[in-house]
Amino acid sequence: MGHHMASNLLKNSDFSLVVYDINPTTISQFVELSSENKNRVQVASSLKQLASESDTILTMLPESSHVKAAYCSENGLLSGLSKNTICIDSSTIDTSVSIEVSNSIAKHGGIPFDAPVSGGVMGAKAASLTFMVGSRTAAEFDVAKSILLNMGKNIVYCGDLGSGQTVKICNNMLLGSTMIAAAEAMNLGVKLGVDPKLLADVINTSSGRCWSTQVANPHPNVVPTAPSNNDYNDGFGASLMLKDMYLSMNAAKSSGSSVMMAALATQIYRATCNIDDLAHKDFSSVYKLISKK
Amino acid sequence: MGHHMASNLLKNSDFSLVVYDINPTTISQFVELSSENKNRVQVASSLKQLASESDTILTMLPESSHVKAAYCSENGLLSGLSKNTICIDSSTIDTSVSIEVSNSIAKHGGIPFDAPVSGGVMGAKAASLTFMVGSRTAAEFDVAKSILLNMGKNIVYCGDLGSGQTVKICNNMLLGSTMIAAAEAMNLGVKLGVDPKLLADVINTSSGRCWSTQVANPHPNVVPTAPSNNDYNDGFGASLMLKDMYLSMNAAKSSGSSVMMAALATQIYRATCNIDDLAHKDFSSVYKLISKK
Amino acid sequence: MGHHMASNLLKNSDFSLVVYDINPTTISQFVELSSENKNRVQVASSLKQLASESDTILTMLPESSHVKAAYCSENGLLSGLSKNTICIDSSTIDTSVSIEVSNSIAKHGGIPFDAPVSGGVMGAKAASLTFMVGSRTAAEFDVAKSILLNMGKNIVYCGDLGSGQTVKICNNMLLGSTMIAAAEAMNLGVKLGVDPKLLADVINTSSGRCWSTQVANPHPNVVPTAPSNNDYNDGFGASLMLKDMYLSMNAAKSSGSSVMMAALATQIYRATCNIDDLAHKDFSSVYKLISKK
Amino acid sequence: MGHHMASNLLKNSDFSLVVYDINPTTISQFVELSSENKNRVQVASSLKQLASESDTILTMLPESSHVKAAYCSENGLLSGLSKNTICIDSSTIDTSVSIEVSNSIAKHGGIPFDAPVSGGVMGAKAASLTFMVGSRTAAEFDVAKSILLNMGKNIVYCGDLGSGQTVKICNNMLLGSTMIAAAEAMNLGVKLGVDPKLLADVINTSSGRCWSTQVANPHPNVVPTAPSNNDYNDGFGASLMLKDMYLSMNAAKSSGSSVMMAALATQIYRATCNIDDLAHKDFSSVYKLISKK
Numbered sequence A, B, C, D: 001m002g003h004h005m006a007s008n009l010l011k012n013s014d015f016s017l018v019v020y021d022i023n024p025t026t027i028s029q030f031v032e033l034s035s036e037n038k039n040r041v042q043v044a045s046s047l048k049q050l051a052s053e054s055d056t057i058l059t060m061l062p063e064s065s066h067v068k069a070a071y072c073s074e075n076g077l078l079s080g081l082s083k084n085t086i087c088i089d090s091s092t093i094d095t096s097v098s099i100e101v102s103n104s105i106a107k108h109g110g111i112p113f114d115a116p117v118s119g120g121v122m123g124a125k126a127a128s129l130t131f132m133v134g135s136r137t138a139a140e141f142d143v144a145k146s147i148l149l150n151m152g153k154n155i156v157y158c159g160d161l162g163s164g165q166t167v168k169i170c171n172n173m174l175l176g177s178t179m180i181a182a183a184e185a186m187n188l189g190v191k192l193g194v195d196p197k198l199l200a201d202v203i204n205t206s207s208g209r210c211w212s213t214q215v216a217n218p219h220p221n222v223v224p225t226a227p228s229n230n231d232y233n234d235g236f237g238a239s240l241m242l243k244d245m246y247l248s249m250n251a252a253k254s255s256g257s258s259v260m261m262a263a264l265a266t267q268i269y270r271a272t273c274n275i276d277d278l279a280h281k282d283f284s285s286v287y288k289l290i291s292k293k
Helices: A002-012 A024-036 A047-052 A064-072 A095-107 A120-125 A138-148 A163-191 A196-204 A238-255 A260-273 A283-290 B002-012 B024-036 B047-052 B064-072 B095-107 B120-125 B138-148 B163-191 B196-204 B238-255 B260-273 B283-290 C002-012 C024-036 C047-052 C064-072 C095-107 C120-125 C138-148 C163-191 C196-204 C238-255 C260-273 C283-290 D002-012 D024-036 D047-052 D064-072 D095-107 D120-125 D138-148 D163-191 D196-204 D238-255 D260-273 D283-290
Strands: A017-019 A041-043 A056-059 A086-089 A111-114 A129-135 A152-159 B017-019 B041-043 B056-059 B086-089 B111-114 B129-135 B152-159 C017-019 C041-043 C056-059 C086-089 C111-114 C129-135 C152-159 D017-019 D041-043 D056-059 D086-089 D111-114 D129-135 D152-159
Touching: A002 A017, A002 A024, A002 A120, A017 A024, A017 A047, A024 A041, A056 A064, A064 A095, A086 A095, A086 A138, A095 A111, A095 A163, A095 A238, A111 A138, A111 A163, A120 A129, A129 A138, A129 A163, A138 A152, A152 A163, A152 B196, A163 A196, A163 A238, A163 A260, A163 A283, A163 B163, A163 B196, A163 B238, A163 B260, A196 B152, A196 B163, A238 A260, A238 A283, A238 B163, A238 D238, A260 A283, A260 B163, A260 B260, A260 D260, B002 B017, B002 B024, B002 B120, B017 B024, B017 B047, B024 B041, B056 B064, B064 B095, B086 B095, B086 B138, B095 B111, B095 B163, B095 B238, B111 B138, B111 B163, B120 B129, B129 B138, B129 B163, B138 B152, B152 B163, B163 B196, B163 B238, B163 B260, B163 B283, B238 B260, B238 B283, B238 C238, B260 B283, B260 C260, C002 C017, C002 C024, C002 C120, C017 C024, C017 C047, C024 C041, C056 C064, C064 C095, C086 C095, C086 C138, C095 C111, C095 C163, C095 C238, C111 C138, C111 C163, C120 C129, C129 C138, C129 C163, C138 C152, C152 C163, C152 D196, C163 C196, C163 C238, C163 C260, C163 C283, C163 D163, C163 D196, C163 D238, C163 D260, C196 D152, C196 D163, C238 C260, C238 C283, C238 D163, C260 C283, C260 D163, C260 D260, D002 D017, D002 D024, D002 D120, D017 D024, D017 D047, D024 D041, D056 D064, D064 D095, D086 D095, D086 D138, D095 D111, D095 D163, D095 D238, D111 D138, D111 D163, D120 D129, D129 D138, D129 D163, D138 D152, D152 D163, D163 D196, D163 D238, D163 D260, D163 D283, D238 D260, D238 D283, D260 D283
Parallel strands: A017 A041, A056 A086, A086 A111, A129 A152, B017 B041, B056 B086, B086 B111, B129 B152, C017 C041, C056 C086, C086 C111, C129 C152, D017 D041, D056 D086, D086 D111, D129 D152
Antiparallel strands: A111 A129, B111 B129, C111 C129, D111 D129
C-alpha cells in the first residue's frame, strides 16, 4: 500500500520523498519509482535521518508495537524531529497507543494526526482511499487534509486525537460482523434450494442489504468483482480482519462496552484463520467455514 | 396491513372483495372501506363461504398454525374451494408448513402461492411492498404477479413453492443480525467519544454500511425518519423480529445449517422482548439493551 | 437401549413382555431374548394388539413425531388401550408434545407418565439408569417407580406431567454447554504448553470442575474411560446431543427464556455434525473442531 | 486477602514479615496484626527497602501493570533485590507479563515463581488456598512449596514459568462459562414450572453437574451457603470474574485459540457489570440478567 500511496503523492503533488522500510524489496521498488519520477525519492538510512530531513512524516505500519517503536525507540523518528513537523500515522492500531504516541509527538514539537484508511490496495492504487482523521484542532486538520487529498478522496475529520482510530475500528468491527451474518443468510437460502444470485438480488433491494451482500458477497458467482468469485483471492485478508477484530475487542474493553456479536465474530475469524490456506484469503472466505458440507 | 392492502386493491383494480377476520374492529373498518368504495367489499360469515364466493384468495396471518387452520380446518377455506382458485398466502411462516398447506391447496384443485411481503405498514399503505413469491411454474407466477402489482412494487419470482418464505426469512435473519451489529458499533464509537452522526456518516460511505445504519440507525438523532428518533415507536416491532428469528432457526435446523451469529441475535431479541416496554417498540430498540449504562 | 432395558426387566421381575419394533433386527434380538428367558417375550403384530394385551406400556422412541404416531395414529396404542393401563414414555421429546400425548392417554383411560432417562447404553445395560418422571400425582408416581426400579437406580419424581422432560432437557442443555466450555479451556491450556493431565487434575479439584472434565474429559489421555480416549467412539453421539440441544431451544422459546450460551452451543454441535465422521462420534468430539490446527 | 495470608504465615511459621501497601487502612491492619504477634510484622517505607530486608518476597496485586510497576519501576523491588531472593507473585495476571517480570527477577539474581491462587477470601482465611505454581525447576518449586503450605493446602506444580497463570486462567475461564450455562439451565427449568431445588438435585447427580450447580448455584434457596442465598453478596465479584475473562481472552489471542463460548461469556459479564449494583455482587448474580422478567 505504501508504494501506491507514494506513487500517487509523486503524481499529484510537488513533494519530494524520503522513504524508509525494513524490507529491501520495498526499498528497491522505491528506487525504481524514483527513476520514473525525476529522482524525487530518496532512501533514508535510518528513521532519525528521515525525520531530520522531512517537514511531513507519514507512517503506515502493521501493529501498535511497530508504531511505538518507529516513533519512540532510540534513533526513532522523534529523535530527529524538527519543530512543527506534521506527523500523520495511517496505521490501524489501538486507540490508546495511538493517543500515547501522538502525545509524545506533541511533546517533541510535532503536529500529530491519526489517520487510518479504508479502501484497501485498490483504493491506494486509485487514490480513492478514505482517511479517518483525528487531530488537535480543525485548523490543523485542514493542513493534513490538503496533503492526504493527493492519496485519497474522502478525508474525514473525526474529532480529537484517537478518534480516527475509533471510527475506523467501529466500521471494521461492523463489517466483520455483517460479513458473517451475510454468509449465514446466503448459506441458509442456498441450502434450502434458492438460487444464490436471486437471493442476493432480493436482499440487496431489501432491509438485509449491506456492503457484504452488495459489493463483496461471500457466495461465489453472485458479484463478478467480489473476491469470492476469484477463489477468495485478493481482497482484505482474513488475518487482517482478525487483527482489526482484536483491536475492536480492546476498544470495547477499555470503554466498558458489551459487544456480544462482535466478540463471537472475532472467534469465528480466529477459527477461519486456523484452517489451512484461509488466513491469507479474503475475509469473506469465512463462507467456507459456515457452509461446510 | 390487510386493511391497507385491501384499500389499494380497491383503488387500483376492479376487484370486488369478500373479507373475513376474527377481529370485529377490523371487520368494521372493512365495512367503512366498503361504503367509501361503492359497496365493493362484502363481509363473509365463514371462511368456507368466503372461499366459495372467490376466485382469488389472499391470506395474511401471524403464525404457521393460523395459516394451517384457516385453510385446512373443518369449514376452512379448502372446504369451500372451487377448482383453479388462486390462493396467495402472504403470511411469513415456516417454509415446511407453507409447502404443506400449498400441497393441500393443490390437492383441492387450487393454485397455490407463498408470497410473504417486506416493506411493513408503510409499504402496505403506499402500495410499495415487495412480494417474494414461490409458485409451481413461471406461468402461474405471472398470474399472481398481475394481482399483486395492485398492492406492491416489486413482485419477485423466487422459485418453487416455499421459496418465497425462504427468501423472506433469509433477508430478515440477516437484518436481525446486522441491526445488533450496527448497535454494537454505534455504541462503541459513542462510548469512545465520537459524534454519532459523524460515525454513521463515515460508516454509511464505507464497508460497514447496511440498511440498519443507513435507514434505521438505532442511535437517536442520526436518521430523522428512523424509529430511534421517535423513541423507537412505529417501525417493525421487536416481537415481530423475534418471531422471524425463530422462523429462521427452524429453517436452519431443517436444512442442517450452522447459524452462530443469527442464533445469538435471536437470544438477544428474546432478552430485549423480556424488558418492559421494548417488545412493542421497533426492533432497533435493542440499542437500549446494548448501550445500558 | 430398549433391548437392554427389556433384558433387565425380565431378569429383575416376573413380567412377561409383549414387544413391537419396526426394525426386524431388533425383533429377532427379542426372539433370542425370549428363548433365553422361558419364552416370556412375545412379539406383537401391531401396536394396537400390543396395547390390548398389556397392562403396562413402555415406549422409547427417537422423536416427538414418533411418540405421537405410536400412540395417536389409527391402529396406534390408544386404539387398543384398556382402562387404567400404565403408559410410561421414556423418549426424550418436546415437553409440549409429551403433555399433549399424555392428555390423550388420560382421555382414553390410561395413566400417563413422561419418564426420560439418563445414563446411556451403559446405564441401560447395568440397570443403573436415572428416570426423570412427570406424573399426575405422587401416588401414581409410586406405581411407576416400582416398575422402573427393575431398569434403573434413581427414579426421580419431577412433578406434573411434562416435568420429567423439562428436567432432562435442562440437564442435557447444561451438559452440552459445559462440554464445549471444557473443550475450550483444555485446548487453551494445552496450546499454552500445559500438560493436559495436570490441567484436568487442577480443574477437577477447583471451581472449573464439571462432569465434562471429570468423567468425559474431551482431551485424549486424560480420563482412561472417556470416549476421547477411544477416538471418541461409543459414548453419547454428537447427533443425539444436537437433537437434545434443539429440544432445549424449543423449550426456551415456549417459555420465553433467553439462552445465549446454549444457543451458541447448539450451533457449534450443528457445525460438528456437519464434519465428516463426527456426527456419529461422542459429542466430546467437538474438541476436534475447537482444537483445529 | 493479603492480610489473611500474612496472618496464617505468622501463625504457621517462624517468619518475620516486612510489609508494604499503598492503602493506609491495610497498613494499620498490619500494625494491629503485629501487636498480636510479638511485633513480628514491620512496615517498609518503600518497595526497595522491603526487598533489601527480605529473603523471600510475596506479591499479590490486582493487575498486570501493578506487578510490572512493583518489580520493575525505579525504586521498585528489583532495585533492592539480593541474590537468590525467592520472589513469589500470587497475582492473577497476563501470562506474558508474568513471564516478562519473572525473567527480570532472574536477571537480577532472584528466583522467580508465578503462583496465583484459588479459593477466595474464605480459602485465604482458612489457609486452604490452592496455589498454582510455575517455576524454573522442580527443585526450586519444592522450596516455594514449603513456604506456601503455611497459607494453602494444595500447592500444585504446573510446569515452567507462566504455567501457574495459564492453569489459573483456564480454570476461571471455564468457571465463567459454566456459571452462565448453569444460570440458563436453572432459569429454563424454573420458567417451565420445575422446583429449583429438585432441578438442582437431579443435575447434581447427573451429567450437567458442575461447581456452579453444586457449590454456588445461582438460583436462590438451593444451596444454603451459596452467595445467591445472600442476595449475591460476598463470593467472587462479577468485576473480578470479568477481569479474569479478559485475561483469558488475551491468552486465547496469544495462543491462536478460538474460544467462542468464553468470548460470549466475557461479554455477558461485561453486560452484568454495566448494571447498577451487580459489578460488586458475586458473579453468580449474572442470574439476575439471565432471568430478567
